[in-house]
Amino acid sequence: MPSCKDFLRELTDYLDSCLDPETKKELDKHVEECPTCWVILDTTKKTLKIYKGCAPKAVPAALEDKLMAAVQAKMAERKCGQ
Amino acid sequence: MTSTEPPTDEHLVELAKTGDNGAFPELVKRYSRRILRVARNITNNDEDSEDVLQETFMKAYTHLDGFQGNSRFYTWLVRIAMNESLMKLRKRKTGRVVSLDEELSTGEDTITREIAVWEGNPEDRYSQEELRELLDTTIASLPEGFRTVFVLRDVEELSTEETADMLGLSIPAVKSRLLRARLQLREKLTRVFKQKGDDAFAFL
Numbered sequence: 057m058p059s060c061k062d063f064l065r066e067l068t069d070y071l072d073s074c075l076d077p078e079t080k081k082e083l084d085k086h087v088e089e090c091p092t093c094w095v096i097l098d099t100t101k102k103t104l105k106i107y108k109g110c111a112p113k114a115v116p117a118a119l120e121d122k123l124m125a126a127v128q129a130k131m132a133e134r135k136c137g138q
Numbered sequence: 139m140t141s142t143e144p145p146t147d148e149h150l151v152e153l154a155k156t157g158d159n160g161a162f163p164e165l166v167k168r169y170s171r172r173i174l175r176v177a178r179n180i181t182n183n184d185e186d187s188e189d190v191l192q193e194t195f196m197k198a199y200t201h202l203d204g205f206q207g208n209s210r211f212y213t214w215l216v217r218i219a220m221n222e223s224l225m226k227l228r229k230r231k232t233g234r235v236v237s238l239d240e241e242l243s244t245g246e247d248t249i250t251r252e253i254a255v256w257e258g259n260p261e262d263r264y265s266q267e268e269l270r271e272l273l274d275t276t277i278a279s280l281p282e283g284f285r286t287v288f289v290l291r292d293v294e295e296l297s298t299e300e301t302a303d304m305l306g307l308s309i310p311a312v313k314s315r316l317l318r319a320r321l322q323l324r325e326k327l328t329r330v331f332k333q334k335g336d337d338a339f340a341f342l
């Protein structure tokens with residue numbers, strides 16, 4: 057049976073679903089029986105869900121304008137150079 | 139019904155290469171937020187991240203002909219942004235240079251101290267703005283070697299292979315850094331979100 061340490065070591069592959077079915081089954085069983093690992097798994101899942109679900113902030117208008125102006129200038133420069 | 143699907147990145151890249159005026163600005167609009175987020179998360183500095191944002195798209199435009207479509211356009215952009223961000227970071231660290239090994243060994247390893255369930259769903263209890271603020275602060279507190287891997291894998295959702303390739307790391311190294319980054323962030327977020335069980339029953 058895997059220990060808590062084993063479970064932690066495999067946690068990333070477990071979360072990313074890249075474990076062989078045998079190992080996954082053993083770890084599933086460990087989580088069911090071990091409240092500590094269950095909490096770690098649950099809160100790590102939630103951690104990742106928050107990070108992945110958080111949309112990036114809008115680019116501030118002034119910065120966006122500056123960026124677009126730079127892009128236009130670069131495009132014009134290239135056209136003239138050819 | 140006619141559906142007007144937005145043009146794909148690949149299509150826009152092809153148009154831009156042939157001199158279409160609107161195609162490249164469209165790609166900039168599409169990805170500027172995400173590139174700014176990468177830059178901000180890696181440099182931890184507003185001024186640097188604004189420079190990185192602009193440099194990334196300038197370089198992308200200059201080297202557009204070199205983009206062969208072997209990778210996704212977005213992955214290609216992130217690679218440029220990551221290189222620019224790391225260069226900014228190096229420039230700021232003018233004093234003592236911390237070696238990566240040194241930095242990583244001070245990471246708390248896979249220690250987990252905070253074992254507590256969370257109070258409800260953070261997404262329901264905090265505004266998007268509050269969460270974003272919290273996530274930025276916690277990412278910023280990670281050592282650089284963990285932060286880069288976490289940002290690429292779990293924020294920008296690149297593959298393990300793409301991340302390894304971009305950072306010049308082996309796949310096992312990416313996985314082990316990712317694990318430690320995830321556990322450290324879990325730990326930090328638990329301190330904020332944990333159920334105040336002891337307090338709630340203190341009156342008993």
Ligand SMILES: [Zn+2]
Nearest residue numbers: 059060090093
């Ligand atoms: Zn356990």
